[in-house]
Amino acid sequence: MTARKLVLASTIALLATTACKRSGEIDATGGITAVRSVCPAVAVPAATGDITTFTSPTDRSADAIDVNAIITNVRSTCNDAADPIVTQISFDVLARRSNTDGARDVSVPYFTTVLQGGTVVVAKRIGQVALRFEPGQARARATATGVTYVTRAAATLPEEVRAQVTRQRKPGDADAAVDPLSDPAVRAAVARATFEALVGFQLTDEQLRYNATR
Known part of the structure; x- marks a missing residue:
């Protein structure tokens, strides 16, 4: 997994929540507003969005593929008014098998x-x-769900950090061109308050290597 990089220019205001601003808006002072949500970003980590099983314990060629499945259509709903903050996640799993003889159930x-x-x-x-494969069918589809919880306090920037990041800077100020996140303490505080909700297949080490090297 790659850590999310948070980079803000000195003209960007990082807000905890807002009802009247939208990400990318230019405010009255000429700065750009970036809205920071307490809801976690939802994503599929690299190399975990598909899974492949084989008919042979040693053969990893295309001819030996038994079942392949992928994660797609990831959706999320976040209740940011609750404490803890609840994120409901759903996604589709599309699978294909090589041998279509008879019905088959795969978990x-x-x-x-x-x-x-x-x-x-x-x-x-x-x-x-x-996943349920009907007789003669090569494809199957199913929907899976997950839920995550993040406490509001953990996802909220400390007031002193928020004030430092959102403070308006005018041309001529000594720190006008200084990115607030260049301060290690501010950068660490923002990282601690930033969460991601990740979904993916639970792979073995061998399956991870296969996905990374194929």
């Missing part, structure tokens, strides 16, 4: 993870999505 493991600051896993749950 595929997936995870839901809360990541803090781009690097720290603070919660993880494992689930199973059931």
